[in-house]
Amino acid sequence: MKDGEEYEISDISCQLTLGILSLKNSLNWASFPKLAVPNTEIKPLYDVVVIGSGYGGSIAASRCARAGQSVCVLERGKEWRPGDFPEHSAGVFKEFQLTVGGEGRTHGKPNDLFDLFYTDDLTVVQGSGLGGTSLINANVSIDMEDAVFEDSAWPLALRNDKSDLINVDRKHFYDMIEPTPYPDDYPHLQKFDRMEDTLSKYDIEDLDKKILRRLDLYVSFEDKKPNQVGVPQPKCTGCGNCVGGCNVGAKNTLNMNYLPDAKAHGAELFTEVREAMSVMC
Numbered sequence: 558m559k560d561g562e563e564y565e566i567s568d569i570s571c572q573l574t575l576g577i578l579s580l581k582n583s584l585n586w587a588s589f590p591k592l593a594v595p596n597t598e599i600k601p602l603y604d605v606v607v608i609g610s611g612y613g614g615s616i617a618a619s620r621c622a623r624a625g626q627s628v629c630v631l632e633r634g635k636e637w638r639p640g641d642f643p644e645h646s647a648g649v650f651k652e653f654q655l656t657v658g659g660e661g662r663t664h665g666k667p668n669d670l671f672d673l674f675y676t677d678d679l680t681v682v683q684g685s686g687l688g689g690t691s692l693i694n695a696n697v698s699i700d701m702e703d704a705v706f707e708d709s710a711w712p713l714a715l716r717n718d719k720s721d722l723i724n725v726d727r728k729h730f731y732d733m734i735e736p737t738p739y740p741d742d743y744p745h746l747q748k749f750d751r752m753e754d755t756l757s758k759y760d761i762e763d764l765d766k767k768i769l770r771r772l773d774l775y776v777s778f779e780d781k782k783p784n785q786v787g788v789p790q791p792k793c794t795g796c797g798n799c800v801g802g803c804n805v806g807a808k809n810t811l812n813m814n815y816l817p818d819a820k821a822h823g824a825e826l827f828t829e830v831r832e833a834m835s836v837m838c
């Protein structure tokens with residue numbers, strides 16, 4: 558057998574493994590409860606209307622619902638569940654909206670998952686879907702410096718509440734989103750080694766402690782049946798597709814924690830709401 562043929566066969570077996578994994582996931586997740594309800598169920602009145610379901614919107618929805626408010630979440634994007642995300646560039650392209658020059662969408666639809674906005678001054682990449690940009694981000698957790706909230710740009714009420722913000726609120730967030738170190742028993746990270754090789758050529762003080770370190774990730778590295786809000790989450794397979802959307806369900810995106818929590822406390826979630834403002838009028 559020639560080398561090329563061996564490669565082809567291993568390629569096929571790799572595709573088969575992926576196929577089986579996708580099938581397994583789709584079977585698992587077919588029973589995953591949908592969070593959004595049909596838009597025909599939007600009521601005329603709520604205590605709180607949250608527009609967008611990223612970190613800002615999901616946390617607000619969960620906190621307000623837990624405080625006993627009637628909450629409605631209006632999201633322009635679709636509901637995405639593990640197994641739904643594109644695995645190849647063609648699928649990504651189908652889910653890609655582009656606005657160049659700030660004068661209307663150049664490509665795609667407003668509910669497409671990947672949203673790129675480009676002008677000469679500003680480039681924005683964001684996610685559009687139930688869970689916002691958490692669906693397509695890299696899930697790296699870097700703790701904030703407490704000093705950030707000393708800036709006078711923040712409202713006075715928030716600065717006066719700094720102790721709660723830094724202690725209780727941070728704990729709430731971490732309990733829910735669960736930043737976790739990359740485990741030692743997971744595959745060795747070769748990219749990390751290459752970075753270490755490169756940086757060790759320079760005389761950098763505290764290289765190991767300050768600069769070259771593994772950051773925590775919003776990822777589940779253990780099977781959770783269920784997680785802290787009752788959602789089953791399989792452990793990370795290390796596939797590396799986090800920024801395309803996690804088809805395993807291991808990434809701690811907002812549809813795995815804050816949004817189901819909001820729903821469990823009575824919030825109503827709506828997707829593909831084109832004109833959130835007109836719904837409110």
Ligand SMILES: Cc1cc2nc3c(=O)[nH]c(=O)nc-3n(C[C@H](O)[C@H](O)[C@H](O)COP(=O)(O)OP(=O)(O)OC[C@H]3O[C@@H](n4cnc5c(N)ncnc54)[C@H](O)[C@@H]3O)c2cc1C
Binds near residue numbers: 631634699
């Ligand atoms: C590729 C990528 C990788 C990233 N990696 C990291 C990382 O590793 N670590 C990290 O901390 N941060 C990362 N980020 C940044 C992080 O994801 C964002 O800062 C964060 O998601 C912003 O939260 P948000 O609530 O402000 O907005 P978003 O999460 O963007 O949510 C906004 C939501 O509002 C919806 N929306 C907007 N307009 C309307 C409307 N009119 N009506 C209804 N809905 C609307 C959008 O569809 C979206 O769902 C990354 C970002 C990207 C793009």
Ligand code: SF4
Binds near residue numbers: 792793802805808
């Ligand atoms: S299984 Fe792990 S590596 Fe793969 S997309 Fe999900 S979180 Fe990322």
